[in-house]
Amino acid sequence: xxxxxxxxxxxxxxxxxxxxxxxxxxxxxxxxxxxxxxxxxxxxxxxxxxxxxxxxxxxxxxxxxxxxxxxxxxxxxxxxxxxxxxxxxxxxxxxxxxxxxxxxxxxxxxxxxxxxxxxxxxxxxxxxxxxxxxxxxxxxxxxxxxxxxxxxxxxxxxxxxxxxxxxxxxxxxxxxxxxxxxxxxxxxxxxxxxxxxxxxxxxxxxxxxxxxxxxxxxxxxxxxxxxxxxxxxxxxxxxxxxxxxxxxxxxxxxxxxxxxxxxxxxxxxxxxxxxxxxxxxxxxxxxxxxxxxxxxxxxxxxxxxxxxxxxxxxxxxxxxxxxxxxxxxxxxxxxxxxxxxxxxxxxxxxxxxxxxxxxxxxxxxxxxxxxxxxxxx
Amino acid sequence: xxxxxxxxxxxxxxxxxxxxxxxxxxxxxxxxxxxxxxxxxxxxxxxxxxxxxxxxxxxxxxxxxxxxxxxxxxxxxxxxxxxxxxxxxxxxxxxxxxxxxxxxxxxxxxxxxxxxxxxxxxxxxxxxxxxxxxxxxxxxxxxxxxxxxxxxxxxxxxxxxxxxxxxxxxxxxxxxxxxxxxxxxxxxxxxxxxxxxxxxxxxxxxxxxxxxxxxxxxxxxxxxxxxxxxxxxxxxxxxxxxxxxxxxxxxxxxxxxxxxxxxxxxxxxxxxxxxxxxxxxxxxxxxxxxxxxxxxxxxxxxxxxxxxxxxxxxxxxxxxxxxxxxxxxxxxxxxxxxxxxxxxxxxxxxxxxxxxxxxxxxxxxxxxxxxxxxxxxxxxxxxxxxxxxxxxxxxxxxxxxxxxxxxxxxxxxxxxxxxxxxxxxxxxxxxxxxxxxxxxxxxxxxxxxxxxxxxxxxxxxxxxxxxxxxxxxxxxxxxxxx
Numbered sequence: 129x130x131x132x133x134x135x136x137x138x139x140x141x142x143x144x145x146x147x148x149x150x151x152x153x154x155x156x157x158x159x160x161x162x163x164x165x166x167x168x169x170x171x172x173x174x175x176x177x178x179x180x181x182x183x184x185x186x187x188x189x190x191x192x193x194x195x196x197x198x199x200x201x202x203x204x205x206x207x208x209x210x211x212x213x214x215x216x217x218x219x220x221x222x223x224x225x226x227x228x229x230x231x232x233x234x235x236x237x238x239x240x241x242x243x244x245x246x247x248x249x250x251x252x253x254x255x256x257x258x259x260x261x262x263x264x265x266x267x268x269x270x271x272x273x274x275x276x277x278x279x280x281x282x283x284x285x286x287x288x289x290x291x292x293x294x295x296x297x298x299x300x301x302x303x304x305x306x307x308x309x310x311x312x313x314x315x316x317x318x319x320x321x322x323x324x325x326x327x328x329x330x331x332x333x334x335x336x337x338x339x340x341x342x343x344x345x346x347x348x349x350x351x352x353x354x355x356x357x358x359x360x361x362x363x364x365x366x367x368x369x370x371x372x373x374x375x376x377x378x379x380x381x382x383x384x385x386x387x388x389x390x391x392x393x394x395x396x397x398x399x400x401x402x403x404x405x406x407x408x409x410x411x412x413x414x415x416x417x418x419x420x421x422x423x424x425x426x427x428x429x430x431x432x433x434x435x436x437x438x439x440x441x442x443x444x445x446x447x448x449x450x451x452x453x454x455x456x457x458x459x460x461x462x463x464x465x466x467x468x469x470x471x472x473x474x475x476x477x478x479x480x481x482x483x484x485x486x487x488x489x490x491x492x493x494x495x496x497x498x499x500x501x502x503x504x505x
Numbered sequence: 506x507x508x509x510x511x512x513x514x515x516x517x518x519x520x521x522x523x524x525x526x527x528x529x530x531x532x533x534x535x536x537x538x539x540x541x542x543x544x545x546x547x548x549x550x551x552x553x554x555x556x557x558x559x560x561x562x563x564x565x566x567x568x569x570x571x572x573x574x575x576x577x578x579x580x581x582x583x584x585x586x587x588x589x590x591x592x593x594x595x596x597x598x599x600x601x602x603x604x605x606x607x608x609x610x611x612x613x614x615x616x617x618x619x620x621x622x623x624x625x626x627x628x629x630x631x632x633x634x635x636x637x638x639x640x641x642x643x644x645x646x647x648x649x650x651x652x653x654x655x656x657x658x659x660x661x662x663x664x665x666x667x668x669x670x671x672x673x674x675x676x677x678x679x680x681x682x683x684x685x686x687x688x689x690x691x692x693x694x695x696x697x698x699x700x701x702x703x704x705x706x707x708x709x710x711x712x713x714x715x716x717x718x719x720x721x722x723x724x725x726x727x728x729x730x731x732x733x734x735x736x737x738x739x740x741x742x743x744x745x746x747x748x749x750x751x752x753x754x755x756x757x758x759x760x761x762x763x764x765x766x767x768x769x770x771x772x773x774x775x776x777x778x779x780x781x782x783x784x785x786x787x788x789x790x791x792x793x794x795x796x797x798x799x800x801x802x803x804x805x806x807x808x809x810x811x812x813x814x815x816x817x818x819x820x821x822x823x824x825x826x827x828x829x830x831x832x833x834x835x836x837x838x839x840x841x842x843x844x845x846x847x848x849x850x851x852x853x854x855x856x857x858x859x860x861x862x863x864x865x866x867x868x869x870x871x872x873x874x875x876x877x878x879x880x881x882x883x884x885x886x887x888x889x890x891x892x893x894x895x896x897x898x899x900x901x902x903x904x905x906x907x908x909x910x911x912x913x914x915x916x917x918x919x920x921x922x923x924x925x926x927x928x929x930x931x932x933x934x935x936x937x938x939x940x941x942x943x944x945x946x947x948x949x950x951x952x953x954x955x956x957x958x959x960x961x962x963x964x965x966x967x968x969x970x971x972x973x974x975x976x977x978x979x980x981x982x983x984x985x986x987x
Binding site: 129130131132133134135137138139140141142143144145146147148149150151152154155157158159161162163166330333334337338341342343346347 | 510511512691692694695698699702703706707710711714930931934935938939942943949952953954955956957958959960961962963964965966967968969970971972973974975976
């Protein structure tokens with residue numbers, strides 16, 4: 129029914145004709161007042177009203193609902209996982225919670241990951257999470273031992289706007305690039321010097337503008353109560369059409385004979401450091417610890433990056449991974465891999481078990497290492 | 506630069522500000538000339554050279570035509586037009602003809618050694634080339650004095666509001682305006698804002714939302730049910746109108762903001778009750794161009810009836826080819842040509858005056874409207890379908906569905922109408938309101954509201970509403986490709 133609003137506006141433009149008193153001053157004044165009211169109104173509109181159908185929004189609401197229904201979550205450690213498709217397809221948050229319980233750790237696990245979600249989109253999910261949680265629960269969150277777990281993945285870590293070019297102008301990209309995130313993206317891209325395209329800055333500005341003005345509810349012509357259901361864990365099956373498992377396995381086995389290659393990139397990158405400073409500003413007061421984790425991968429370059437990251441991660445954080453060779457050997461079966469990074473459903477169980485084991489092993493270290501303003505020295 | 510994007514908003518604000526601050530046309534015309542090239546170069550700066558060459562050809566031809574004796578004028582006009590059509594042909598039709606020859610050889614079992622070229626089609630080339638031809642021919646016909654100033658001619662040919670998607674402006678309509686002093690006129694400026702706001706709603710809200718619904722249907726045609734295909738075709742019937750009429754309205758509006766008048770390009774074409782009427786309402790500037798520079802030179806209707814019909818079909822065929830280098834567009838033009846001939850034949854047979862009387866009959870009007878719009882609707886299918894096979898697939902699916910429906914009716918069993926979920930309201934409501942209410946002059950006269958403040962509010966709300974409702978994924982104007 130929302131379509132009738134623009135229709136009514138088009139009718140008004142056709143049916144209203146000016147009387148003799150028409151002046152430019154009147155038009156400019158009306159436009160100025162209209163714009164002012166809109167800008168002010170937009171500032172106070174909750175994001176949930178604006179983008180109710182966004183994948184990020186649905187995921188966040190799902191996880192918030194799960195958290196608030198968990199028994200005495202305020203008294204237990206809370207693990208907040210944030211990641212891209214590697215986490216989305218590789219880690220089952222609910223299963224991880226049970227596996228941790230079997231290892232004697234009573235914790236609640238919530239997961240903010242989406243395929244193709246770069247750091248800034250994950251930041252947006254965390255911002256939404258805090259907004260959805262409300263003031264009262266945010267205070268409870270600060271009191272509980274909350275642990276933020278962040279995925280380590282070379283493509284995303286090196287380019288804070290990874291996949292932005294490909295996903296530009298999609299509703300999802302417009303949602304996470306609100307003016308503040310667009311500003312951060314601008315800063316991060318400038319220090320990383322990844323994007324050299326002259327139109328890149330225009331695009332960021334345009335996305336921020338679209339974010340502010342093309343209020344999602346209207347731009348998708350969907351009613352306010354529209355809600356998609358989303359399963360927080362979406363296991364993959366089969367294998368990617370372009371993925372040659374045999375060849376990848378051979379290459380991987382061959383690489384075990386020689387030490388990981390040196391990689392030609394700065395770790396951590398300047399943009400990455402800026403991002404974690406920003407993340408600290410947003411969540412530092414609420415989260416006790418920051419943990420990085422590197423999930424199993426068959427791609428040699430990524431694994432090399434994980435090893436290098438293990439050497440350079442900030443000392444105020446804990447690092448889990450990379451998976452040992454024994455574990456990787458256990459994973460070397462075709463049915464476990466969708467491609468070199470993403471596991472199938474069976475592989476995901478093993479990935480989750482590995483993460484649970486890593487957390488249990490390093491539990492005391494995780495609790496003891498308090499997240500402070502990032503120092504990369 | 507697309508009208509519905511942020512760079513254009515900034516560009517427009519700067520151009521408007523500087524343009525009206527400049528003291529006279531002596532400064533404004535060079536400024537507009539530069540702004541036009543900046544606008545065009547934003548897409549691909551390399552093609553500004555092509556635009557400049559077209560301007561030079563038109564300017565040179567015009568100046569020559571005035572200075573040489575009359576016996577040399579026709580060869581000069583023909584030479585300039587051939588050169589301009591050659592440029593258009595190279596960029597737009599080379600690969601089409603090469604591919605067609607390849608295909609023909611392949612069908613005959615042979616192969617050719619050469620392949621197609623990598624040619625990028627410059628945006629709006631069909632529009633500015635046609636305008637350049639219009640200028641040269643008009644000067645040749647001595648209906649217009651050749652323009653002395655290269656800058657002024659350049660402003661006419663490259664005027665950014667209509668540069669990439671029309672309307673096609675005939676030289677006598679626009680060039681004289683460049684000789685008159687432009688004074689800021691607030692009501693005229695505000696009328697420009699109104700047209701821009703209306704066009705913005707048409708394009709950014711109606712057309713782009715329809716595109717989001719119908720593009721996946723045409724992309725995966727084989728997976729769609731018969732109803733979804735019908736919905737997709739109906740959606741395109743609306744999309745192409747809102748897209749192109751919206752762009753034209755925005756172009757006319759922007760021109761008015763700069764103090765220039767561009768002629769109307771669409772006049773509620775889906776109200777037409779005959780094909781002849783439809784072509785007086787749809788893409789009026791192209792219809793007029795084809796009439797003045799193709800149909801009339803071919804002989805028009807001042808010849809025998811068969812020749813007249815041949816002229817109509819040739820004109821519409823070439824009109825179809827103008828839209829794009831594809832057999833689908835040729836088919837679309839050809840179908841319209843044949844339908845127009847039938848329309849003319851009907852008028853001749855039924856005696857047009859009698860038909861006028863009949864038009865007052867409601868049943869006649871409704872029947873004529875259904876028939877006209879049915880033909881227009883069916884003709885849009887080859888226009889939208891990517892391949893011939895898709896066009897045939899759509900018609901074949903409908904044929905099967907219709908025959909099933911008929912056989913069920915004949916066997917006295919109730920046909921099952923299994924209509925899948927589809928945004929019918931989005932497809933039908935904007936078209937219905939625009940055609941039935943906005944296009945009804947009587948209704949407008951009866952219910953019009955005189956209020957300057959009301960109009961200012963409506964413009965503001967439409968612009969803000971357009972922003973709120975606009976489809977976020979940037980969708981190019983359909984007519985950019987032509």
